[in-house]
Amino acid sequence: MKKNQSPIIWTNVIVFAVTGLISLLLVPYYALTHGFDAVEITATILCLGYCGMSITVGYHRLWSHKTYQAHPIVKFVLAIGGAFALQNSILHWSSDHRNHHRHVDNNDHDPYSAKKGFWFSHIGWMLREHQGSKYKNYDNCKDLQKDKIVMWQHKNYLWLTLLCNFGIPALLGWLNGNMIGMLLSAGVLRLVLSHHFTFFINSLAHIWGKQTYSDAHTARDNPILALVTYGEGYHNFHHTFEYDYRNGTKWYDFDPSKWFIKTASYLKLTWGLREAPEERIEAAKLKHRMEKTRNKILKMPNHDEVLNKLEAEYDVLLRRMNAFYKIKKRYVAIKRKKWTENVEQSDVYHQIKELQMELNDLKQRFKVQKRTFNGLSLQYN
Ligand SMILES: [Zn+2]
Numbered sequence: 156m157k158k159n160q161s162p163i164i165w166t167n168v169i170v171f172a173v174t175g176l177i178s179l180l181l182v183p184y185y186a187l188t189h190g191f192d193a194v195e196i197t198a199t200i201l202c203l204g205y206c207g208m209s210i211t212v213g214y215h216r217l218w219s220h221k222t223y224q225a226h227p228i229v230k231f232v233l234a235i236g237g238a239f240a241l242q243n244s245i246l247h248w249s250s251d252h253r254n255h256h257r258h259v260d261n262n263d264h265d266p267y268s269a270k271k272g273f274w275f276s277h278i279g280w281m282l283r284e285h286q287g288s289k290y291k292n293y294d295n296c297k298d299l300q301k302d303k304i305v306m307w308q309h310k311n312y313l314w315l316t317l318l319c320n321f322g323i324p325a326l327l328g329w330l331n332g333n334m335i336g337m338l339l340s341a342g343v344l345r346l347v348l349s350h351h352f353t354f355f356i357n358s359l360a361h362i363w364g365k366q367t368y369s370d371a372h373t374a375r376d377n378p379i380l381a382l383v384t385y386g387e388g389y390h391n392f393h394h395t396f397e398y399d400y401r402n403g404t405k406w407y408d409f410d411p412s413k414w415f416i417k418t419a420s421y422l423k424l425t426w427g428l429r430e431a432p433e434e435r436i437e438a439a440k441l442k443h444r445m446e447k448t449r450n451k452i453l454k455m456p457n458h459d460e461v462l463n464k465l466e467a468e469y470d471v472l473l474r475r476m477n478a479f480y481k482i483k484k485r486y487v488a489i490k491r492k493k494w495t496e497n498v499e500q501s502d503v504y505h506q507i508k509e510l511q512m513e514l515n516d517l518k519q520r521f522k523v524q525k526r527t528f529n530g531l532s533l534q535y536n
């Protein structure tokens with residue numbers, strides 16, 4: 156054993172090992188010898204979704220980053236789901252996560268630094284008391300300490316997590332007439348899958364994928380990972396714009412957590428949804444692409460001419476982008492005015508039509524220039 160190794164956290168080691176072994180050995184054995192019925196499979200999927208979304212929608216986007224606000228009923232349901240997911244209390248989880256963002260990739264201060272490798276960032280960080288001295292320090296979550304539901308869940312965490320993890324599957328099993336089958340599927344298998352799907356966000360989402368917006372951190376965008384992480388696969392975007400309630404910003408990006416928060420806002424259950432402005436997202440993406448290409452070009456012999464050409468195209472691109480978003484803002488504002496104020500309809504209608512034509516033209520020019528710039532930069536990437 157290496158000197159100065161932090162002490163092992165036996166509770167965590169035993170929970171991960173026992174549940175992992177049951178899922179790997181006992182669950183397949185039971186599936187082959189007894190089989191799981193449709194009710195057990197459905198209950199497992201629903202419980203898995205409830206646990207996972209409580210972490211992404213609640214622990215992560217609501218409490219850690221305050222990307223929106225929620226009704227106490229929503230908070231309560233998410234707090235219970237978080238206890239069911241067995242990932243520690245909201246307060247503890249958020250404190251760790253805020254440290255992760257603040258000190259990302261810093262091996263001394265990021266609790267699950269990806270620079271320490273896959274195993275450590277995935278699960279290793281929870282097996283030893285690496286952050287022992289900080290366990291009871293929640294100074295970076297003073298705001299959460301004023302949240303009654305957060306503090307109630309923190310103080311009652313142990314019995315809540317035991318009740319959820321044994322009580323919910325046992326109750327479902329009793330209702331279905333088979334306790335063992337449900338405890339193995341919606342109980343243990345669900346817990347293990349839920350754990351590792353979330354853990355992928357700390358491990359794989361910092362290793363596998365594209366750095367679309369920034370390489371100031373190791374976070375990656377990966378649509379495949381988004382499928383099992385309820386939308387958290389767009390992790391490069393998230394680390395660049397952490398206050399945004401979305402992780403996948405395009406409508407077609409698979410981000411069920413975003414869809415849930417948005418849908419709940421129509422029912423007045425969530426509000427104050429924060430979004431990074433579209434032009435800032437676009438500017439970050441183009442700036443990063445420019446920097447990446449510039450660094451590649453600088454390694455080439457006689458790079459001056461190539462670099463000058465690329466920079467000229469980039470300048471035109473920025474000008475066209477700014478012109479487009481300036482008019483877009485005006486267009487959105489006037490459309491809103493049309494709905495909220497009692498203005499002369501025909502007059503506003505005329506203005507909107509004119510702006511719309513100008514906007515379409517600017518959009519086209521921006522698009523063409525983006526294609527030119529991307530094509531040019533692609534030659535050197
Ligand atoms: Zn985060």
Ligand SMILES: [Zn+2]
Nearest residue numbers: 356357374390
């Ligand atoms: Zn991260």
